Amino acid sequence: MKKIFATEKKVLKDFQNENPSQYFSNQKKLYKRYKKNFEFNYTYLFKLPLKIFKDCDLIDFGSGTGDNTLFLAELGAKCTLVDMNPEAVKRSKKLFKFYLKKKINKQKFFVSSIFRFNLKKKFDVVQTRGALAHTENPKLAFKKCASYLKKGGIIIYGDPDKFGGFQNMLQRYIIYSLSKNKNEMINNSELLFKNDIDRSKKYSNRTRKEIITDRWIVYKQNDPNFDSVMKWFKEENISLYSSYPPTNNFSLDSHMNFPKRKLYHIKGINFINELFWMRKNKDDYNVINNLIKKNQKFCKAQKLLSKTFSDMRLDSLPPKTKINKALRNFSKSLNKIETLEEKEINSTKIFLKEVNKVIFYVDKNDLKGLKKNMKKFKYLFKGNSGIRHVDYIGIKN
Secondary structure (H helix, E strand, O other), X not given: OHHHHHHHHHHHHHHHXXXXXXXXXXXXXXXXXXXXXXXXXXXXXXXXXXXXXOOOEEEEEOOOOOOOOHHHHHOOOEEEEEEOOHHHHHHHHHHHHHHHXXXXXXXXXXXXXXXXXXXXXXXXXXXXXXXXXXXXXXXXXXXXXXXXXXXXXXXXXXXXXXXXXXXXXXXXXXXXXXXXXXXXXXXXXXXXHHHHHHHHHHOOOOOHHHHHHHHHHOOOOXXXXXHXXXXXXXXXXXXXXXXXXXXXXXXXXXXXXXXXXXXXXXXXXXXXXHHHHHOOOOOHHXXXXXXXXXXXXXXXXXXXXXXXXXXXXXXXXXXXXXXXXXXXXXXXXXXXXXXXXXXXXXXXXXXXXXXXXXXXXXXXXXXXXXXXHHOOOOOOOOOOOOOOOEEEEEEEO
């Protein structure tokens, strides 16, 4: 535990210097938009009807300034907020009092490490988002959080994915290798990753230093992968209910089959998603729309084949010439289809070449050469720069 607490001390120091977790809630107009976005996420992405939070007992570990918890309290949840940063807890109290008025009495606040926290109570909902990856032992931290979950209760756990956060880790490697002190780390972050910071600034109300601290300066960032999280779930007797981004594109069973198999029985099921997450640089809508446009012939051929074989009746069978034509068209279209998997392989090869160039210039300690070459990159450090956060929602069996 000595190493765990030593890491906590360093992480706490970084976050006390630049507390990065206050987004919109300190401005009423912006918070209204932020809350609406949150409600959509929990309802349609996490698949959690908001009414389940009414009168539930909820605990949030690593709650920061309360931004991720406030709207749940407004829905009627009785919240317990736990964070090791006294300043963050102070801000969360002030925030809750401003928005909740007299309902503040239903909420409790603790200044505590996750590992040192001790309360003899179980909760309907346990939430921890963006905190465990900053600990020395995320697995042990998850076990501690899950120990407060009631049977049938819901856990909402979020952190970056190991593959999705690959580019962020590469950025940390660059900054640490080319910087002699904190000021140089900040300056080099601005020099090399200005567009990335601009993008983060656009979607949050944080300062540039807060973003840099949260992404590249904070002492510890140890992201799990999907298989690790599923192992934690299994050990705590928790079943995956949903996730966002979706972690599984495969239907494992017909709804009539039994017994049902849980995802943690199949290791590596998320490897295709993680390949995509590692160098994701465009919004999903743009990727899908572009793919559809390039595959119009295939789309038309597939529609024709489907239409030809639809509404089969004894007295209305399609002529064989029509069937043969539909099959020929569909077969030809398959030869020209541009699949997402094919694009993944080709683009990942280019991505890896760009990674090797980064390593080359870092080894030469050539900051100018690195910046010059980064402008030519097609995938690395462009747009989204990977998947920064994955939320897993589980139910305690």
